[in-house]
Amino acid sequence: MSDTGERTVSRRSIDAAWADLFPFDPYPQQTDGVEHVLSVCRDGGYLLLEGACGTGKTLIALVAGTQLLEEERVDRVMAVTPVKQQLKQFVTDLEAINEHRTERDPIAGLVMVGKRDMLPYARVGTLPGDGSVQAVSSELRETTAALIRRDATHELAVQQGDLDGRLDVCSVPDCDRLSYASEECPDHRNDREEDTSWYDPVRAAALCHLASSMDGPRLETAGVSAPYPESPPHTRDVLVDPETTGADAGHFDPFYARFFANEEWVPFGFGESKTNVLTSDTIVRAAVSRGMCPHEAMASLMEVADVLVGNYNHAFDPVTRQLTDEKAGVLDSGTMLVVDEAHMLEERVRDLLSETLGVHSLRTAHKDIALAREYLSGTGGEPGADPSAHRREAQSVLSEFNGIDQTSLRVGQEFIEWLLSAMDDEVTALLREEYTDWQRQFREGSLPEIDHEIPLRDPHVVESDRLTDAASNAFDGTVWREMKSIGAAVAAVHDNDSQTDRTPVADGAGRFLEQWGTANDGTYFREIELEYAPKPTEDTTLPDWATAYNSALSLYNCIPHEPLADVFGDLAGGVLMSATLEPFDVYKRVSGLDRLSDVPDGTEETEDTCRVATASYGLSFPPENRASWIVDLPPFTYRNRGDPVTDYEEMTDARRAHAGAIVTIARSPGNVLLCLPSYAEAEWAVEYLTDTVSKPVLRDRSTESDVTDAMLDRFFRDDETDRVLVTSARGTVTEGVDYKGHRLHTAAVVGVPYANTATPRMKAVMNAYDQEFDAEGFEYAVQIPAVRKARQAIGRVLRGHDEVGTRLLLDRRYRPDAPRSVSTLLSADRTEFSTVSPDMLEFALDQFWGR
Known part of the structure; x- marks a missing residue:
């Protein structure tokens, strides 16, 4: 569209069903843009929309998406952007649409954010330990789940009258143990129960009751006070006999327990917001004041939202998609996708698909395997532990993994030792080449504070890297693939051991190593990252350079068009928009959209192909x-x-x-x-x-x-x-x-x-x-x-x-x-x-x- 300087078009003059969805009189390019989106997305296709700043691209996409919802052509709209300012713009425009929809039901909107913003204890900085939010919150949830499982045997320190009649005692004569949501206590249950859910809602409610009864200041965030203490409570605070918990001992999350005490029902809806759009602060206030986990509330409400707004991770990160795809099930053939600032897509997804595995994680995985081998041999365990119990549990778990035995674990342990040695050789060689006597420079404070890449192959050609080749010579060529199964088996041994609370990393390390050994050489570039990070260390088993650098294996994604095409192909079409998308033909190729739209000569379009169209709008200002x-x-x-x-x-x-x-x-x-x-x-x-x-x-x-x-x-x-x-x-x-x-x-x-x-x-x-x-x-x-x-x-x-x-x-x-x-x-x-x-x-x- 040329630069005409035209003003708005009266909504009354627009003969289209979507006209009354617009919160004000649109500009000509917005009218044209909505029609373009509808034309393409009604066929399940994708529109590449380039519009200069001020075009109103977010409104174009949201109005068109809302109309498709009205027509029941899509089940939901998911808008993703890598820029926080633009996320706010989506919320503002969606609220404006709702404020204008006085004669229709408002659109249910929800903003998706990460755990750090949604977990109460993470928000106030009282998570125990010094691990990542992801790792520590997972530990809290695992402990909570162990306490509220239907088959849990831990006796919670509650009385029969504490929960307004919800608590009862075992129906077996002469047994006075609490039965929670069942007729019999854990000692007398059998397989007659029809309810097969893994958790017991009454146990969960009892756990929340105990947490809320504890002394001390309450957690406060987002302007509200929670019914629970400001720091996560511990199992010793809620059990009759804390010594019986074993590996289940530790801090737990009562907010998470409340979600299951409510039997996964969220006690508030989109009406919690005056505009029917739930932002993170709105969800946190509503959930925390009721003692419920905001993150779980958000995940549940995602399933019933009309419009979801989030960042690129929610659509394209394989890890984050577990929330949007596997758990909430909102990334499917009924979802229209809106990708904002789409010129960034290629670069951001390239980073999301890249993986690293640090030396310290490798060393921890090595220790995981070593301890598992000790358990299996009957020689492992902390002082005072029962080695035979370790052995029985480890053997039982390992029997469930076909082809993984003591020999496999030994090979896995030796392989990690070899990798650590090979990485040491690579780093040492680089430092000698770059600085000669780097140790002296480090002691004198003259070592340059810069990071390094150590390429493991010539980046100008597609070939296997020297680390993978050397591993194939030192070990069987299938060792990379076997590490995934070895890591999973070792993690299961630790997770199921009743005498320890060790959090293993072998599973994640094994998955990385399997990907390293099998990923396409042209798509992925393998190297060692060296990060300048001076720190004191008294660990004599670490290389000398570990006092100055962190080191990690890096599997870098060079070209993400195939994973992008897979995501786009699973959805109901959508809009990719930016002020800078052209040249369109190039963008189609690098984004993978050409793989959805290309039809070989002499063949007809099938349901696996879709239309990919373009629209461009220049500055419409004077x-x-x-x-x-x-x-x-x-x-x-x-x-x-x-x-x-x-x-x-x-x-x-x-x-x-x-x-x-x-x-x-x-x-x-x-x-x-x-x-x-x-x-x-x-x-x-x-x-x-x-x-x-x-x-x-x-x-x-x-x-x-x-x-x-x-x-x-x-x-x-x-x-x-x-x-x-x-x-x-x-x-x-x-x-x-x-x-x-x-x-x-x-x-x-x-x-x-x-x-x-x-x-x-x-x-x-x-x-x-x-x-x-x-x-x-x-x-x-x-x-x-x-x-x-x-x-x-x-x-x-x-x-x-x-x-x-x-x-x-x-x-x-x-x-x-x-x-x-x-x-x-x-x-x-x-x-x-x-x-x-x-x-x-x-x-x-x-x-x-x-x-």
């Missing part, structure tokens, strides 16, 4: 409100720009030219966003500008989100002071952040923000694209994503009809006639830009702002 220029400067490349010095006389000619241009731009009226190719170059620009311009100069760094938010608050502060914000074009503040109104007047991108192509990992990525897409590796994997970054950055300026601003690209490679030009990749934006010489830049800016 053209006279903006100026777009390519500044004819030398390429700002690593080779041209030289060292990032701030002394003008010491700069290369290319750096001097760009330094002069960014000073001119920084002095122009209003707030200015300067985007350099990297954070290191952004540091240079900040240092240079601080001494040459009168405006405050803010530095954006790669840091925590709360620090970035605080920095943006300073930039947006409405105090009549203009500011300059300097960042990396590959950073976070150039995408998804809303610079609406008078927050931003000029955005400038210095150079073409290419990723570092010198790393082994990036070389492997380019090679993978070369192999898959006929020698287009640099263009597909590096060049197109870089130009999308630049387009995203300049798109921050104009967000509405009344906004005025300038957009600048500082590098002649953006010109259509330049060597190594990237002009064609600017897509629709390229028609907006004219070229200005550096000596005319100040005049051009003065002319625009002084008109």
